Amino acid sequence: AAQAKPLPAAFSWKDASSVIVHSGTTIETKRSAFGTSVITPTNQLYIRNNLPTPDASIVANRDAWEISIEGVGKPRTVTLRELKTMGLETVAMVLQCSGNGRAFFPSKPSGTPWTVGAAGCVVWSGVPVRAVAEALGGLERGMRFLTGTGGEKLPAGLDPKSIIVERSVPVSAMGDALLAWEMNGEPIPLAHGGPLRLIVPGYTGVNNIKYIKRLAFTLQETDAKIMSHGYRISPPGGKGEPNQPSVQEMTVKSWINFPAPDSAPLQQSRAQIAGVAFGGMHAIKRVEVSIDGGKNWKEARLVGPDLGKYAWRQFVLDARLTTGQHVLVSRATDAWGNVQPEQRMENAAGYNNTSWADHAVTVNVG
């Protein structure tokens, strides 16, 4: 077996036994580490950085962090200290990288080969974006996008637009969006975007801008490359182009975490088959589990607290497994009746994999 990579120094506080280190800027949660208590502990949550993490000095005096708010009646720079006076909201949300599940694409797209662990369920607290807009005179007329800019220092000598982390989402996403300073009960660690992060519930990871330094209501999408050509759903073998769909709203997905795919043969026939399910923009209505690779299905029981439509639900099926091999799969349905598909949608970069077949777990009993 390949030697496990050690944790990068900047993320040495992560729980090494719960994660897979892909590179100095990409760390995934082990499937067996998700647990069944809904929230993903911060020291087990995945990390994906497109650029090197900013210097830790930016979290030395969090309240002094400044963000420029544009595209409103009275645009200006606001400190985190002042944002904390404008409103407060808390949301539980699945944070999931657009490329989660990429490892299951037979085409082996370039990019981190995430299986299921570039995702977690996190509780965020901050000020609603709409409260900030209101406090600054409301949106300027005709603004169609909410554009967030990451606070990384950009390397000199390169066209900033070619590397800056700047993304636009439709202004309609503002409804539940937050400028957040807290996650899972503590100030957001630098690695996850502290001192201040844009949280767009239901949207894939890349739209949740870390160390945000500018929030602009804009007429057009940003022309930063990460928006115009990156994170596009391109045909297999193709390249990202601005006319292709961008990764934005997540759709219904689930997977089984217990028994783990790499577990030793089960000694007993009785098993609690458990996993997570989320709808992206909609609540989970139902999860079905199959122990024969999708031929026959049984409805699983949703367990644990319901933390709202943007969180994931835990599910469990009390099953008897006969001696031999079983292919365990789960299939979720959201409150709008959308059913998790059997097949992935093929695309060049391996985004948005929600296929239930790809997420199967094979176990042996006896």
Ligand code: MSS
């Ligand atoms: N932000 C910034 N500023 N930078 C970077 O790099 N990345 C992305 C997001 N945001 C970034 C940002 C991505 S891409 C993701 S996933 C996320 O983030 C992650 O998170 P964490 O906290 O986990 O690390 Mo894919 O779609």
